[in-house]
Amino acid sequence: MKENDHIDNTLNHLFRQESGKMVAVLIKIFGTENIEMAEDVVQDALVSALETWKFRGMPDNPRAWLYRTAKNKAIDIIRRSKHRRLIDFSDPNKQLLTSGYTLNTTMDNYWKEDQIQDDFLAMMYACCHPDISQENQITFILKSLCGFSTKEVARSFLTSEDTISKRLYRTKEYFRKHKIRPKIPTPNEITTKTVTVLNAIYLMFNEGYNTTHTDQLIRKDLIEQAMLLCRSLLSLERTQLPEVYALMALMCFHAARIDSRITNEGELILLAKQDRTQWDTASIQSGEEYLNKAAFGTTLTTYHIEAAIAYEHCIAKQYKDTNWAAILKYYNLFLDLTHDPIVFLNRCMVVLELQGPDKALEALQTIKDNKVLEKYYLYHATLGEIYQRLQQNTKAVSCYQKAIQLTQSKQEQKFLNDKVAGILN
Secondary structure (H helix, E strand, C coil), X not given: CHHHHHHHHHHHHHHHHHHHHXXXXXXXXXXXXXXXXXXXXXXXXXXXXHHHHHHHCCCCCHHHHHHHHHHHHHHHHHHHHCCCCCCCCCCHHHHHHHCCCCHHHHHHHHCCHHHHHHHHHHHHHHHCCCCCCHHHHHHHHHHHHCCCCHHHHHHHCCCCHHHHHHHHHHHHHHHHHHCCCCCCCCCCCHHHHHHHHHHHHHHXXXXXXXXXXXXXXXXXXXXXXXXXXXXXXXXXXXXXXXXXXXXXXXXXXXXXCHHHCECCCCCECCHHHCCHHHCCHXXXXXXXXXXXXXXXXXXXXXXXXXXXXXXXXXXXXXXXHCCHHHHHHHHHHHHHHCCCHHHHHHHHHHHHHHHCHHHHHHHHCCCCCCHHHHCCHHHHHHHHHHHHHCCCHHHHHHHHHHHHHHCCCHHHHHHHHHHHHHHHC
């Protein structure tokens, strides 16, 4: 039983890491009109691994076994399909797949390590096409590049499998209708198009770090997948851009603290009360290395600034040691790059710690457009904290109750209810 559990865990981890690469290679072979065919081959390879490994034991090189199985299944499909017009063999490179003399050699070329990395990168850019909605981008990435089942994706978004299937169908139809072919952008395009890819990766990471769609506060699987995708960008010289290093640093700093964010009972722990001995020092060190690598050229992005802010929190031995003055400067710089009201809200929290509740309230009241923040639970939670420190408890309770109504997280609701109870009692 223990051996079977080990096989299950190993295969699940391997599948999360490698399924997207296999799908990318198979899509290049079959074409984007046959995305389902590519996904089916990968799923079949997984099933074959489960059945074979539990009977014969784990192979010496599980990754190579999985790739070889997927490649052999693809060869079988091509042999059966070359006269059925399921696959477009008009491409000169694919014509060699139609001959029994060149099929195996040509197929081997598709599965060379450098080619696999290029195809995976090209598929990432295809998934993040600007005409595809962010919602559909993330759905498609989780399903096709991260090995999530339709059921798992539906659970991540707190929606039905039917809804996810429709999103996937629309995305695949877009690929077919517009004949989108995965390709790595040209050097002139790469920076602009990488912005969209990084945005999708960071959205996935944030959903894992502070989940909005399940009873869990943290989804480590989403965090790991987001970081894996970012590392894939950094594995190739052409996408080793400052902003990619900066995002990787930011995710490392945040990931280092996840084990201290909730109690054993699943309750939320604020930064001020977290046990910093639980923070992953290796992850913090990695984040620092990535941040140093991000400091080249003239590029300064929001990822650079967010990473610098996260770094200040990570190096403070205790909450009282936090360099709030430095963090405030970073937020001022942040607001020079973006007028995002949520960034301004976070800055107000820094003002609260550095200059007190009067100044924080004054700063918060200068926000010109509150329409976005009025629907954001942290805006009302922040107001509640400010009023509580000003000992205006009636206003504080009202703000906390509004925040409770606006968050779906049970952990956050319990935390806020405890704040209300502490005031009323």
